Amino acid sequence: MSAVEASARVLIGQALAEDIGLGDVTAMYFIPSDRQARAMIVARKEGVISGVDIAQAVFHEVDVALDVEVLLPNGSRVSEGAVVMCITGPARSILTAERTALNFLQRLSGVATATARYVELVKGTNARILDTRKTTPGYRALEKRAVLHGGGTNHRMGLYDRAMVKDNHLVAEGGLDEIQKSIHRLKADHPDVEVEMEADRLDQVEAFLGLDGVDHILLDNMAPELIRKAVAMRGDRVKPYLEASGNVNLATVRTIAETGVDFISIGSITHSAPALDLGMDFVALRG
Incomplete structure (x- = not known):
């Protein structure tokens, strides 16, 4: 089932x-x-x-x-x-x-x-629309499937299928060396689980690009010009994928997509639809 x-x-x-x-x-x-x-x-x-x-x-x-x-x-x-x-x-x-x-x-x-x-507004760019975990309790599987029916892409289903290291985790972790050790431990135990790092500054993006095993970097509440710089910092590498999030609406999504970012996550498509x-x-x- x-x-x-x-x-x-x-x-x-x-x-x-x-x-x-x-x-x-x-x-x-x-x-x-x-x-x-x-x-x-x-x-x-x-x-x-x-x-x-x-x-x-x-x-x-x-x-x-x-x-x-x-x-x-x-x-x-x-x-x-x-x-x-x-x-x-x-x-x-x-x-x-x-x-x-x-x-x-x-x-x-x-x-x-x-x-x-x-999805219609970002056509012609490389950006894909992602959902989030901001779903109606009990309805997550149904709402995330509805996102697929609308042409979107699913982010992680829950806390179990992708590690997402946010600012509070970074404060508690104790530095890049400890983060790298944690990534290696996770990948050793769960090789199929991806790792995503949240960055709200370009110096964090630069630091996370230097880590081994990072699959995604979340660009949190960054202005389009900063997102473009983050895309340029990644260069020709395919990964880590870059995901923009925060202050996304119908008026701003096209500008964000044109920065070259890979994904744009939007909580409102589930929590406020x-x-x-x-x-x-x-x-x-x-x-």
Whole structure:
């Protein structure tokens, strides 16, 4: 079972439990038990879709008798009015699952859409858009997959798959010699784990370029002219990769990308992405 599947299973169960509780009283008392219906999930605004499989799983968790047809797969770019999926079956079940399915689909499509906007703005440069660990608790695997659907690239998944040495770690470490020893110990024990060093000054960049085993250098809150200098300091070397972070928005990302940096990490594509406006159009059929 993948991380996405494991996260989805838990989150779907929790989401339906908090919404349905002891039962959907509206559906039970106001919708005839034999009423059949067809519903379409429709994009109200343009964007990029993510989470159709999660929404489909929500409908099936509520009622396996529902027929859920996915018309647009994850990663699809949609315009206003596009039909994403069609659901047919017992009206009660469709209405009970509606809000939970839309919550997942709107949230994840919002992340994919926000990512796609940044990816579009850096086209023609070497820069790739990265996510961060600033994700909704429990949703990390789903939100990071949504970043991929939007054309972005995943940074580390957690504290376990990349060492990221920040300013507080540097203060506690005790100098470059100790940092080098720590890198060698880590690489000996975990050769597949990458090492990233955070720098907010060019002298730190210069120092980290002299260390063995550094895979990435994070250029934290550096102005574009300093980022260009850092890129020049690396010269013709492929690694360490250079990642820009801090004060990145839609107005600044292109200028940052044109410095020659390899990656641009943006926390807002997960922690502040607005939900994509999606709705369900419902048609009751004869029982």
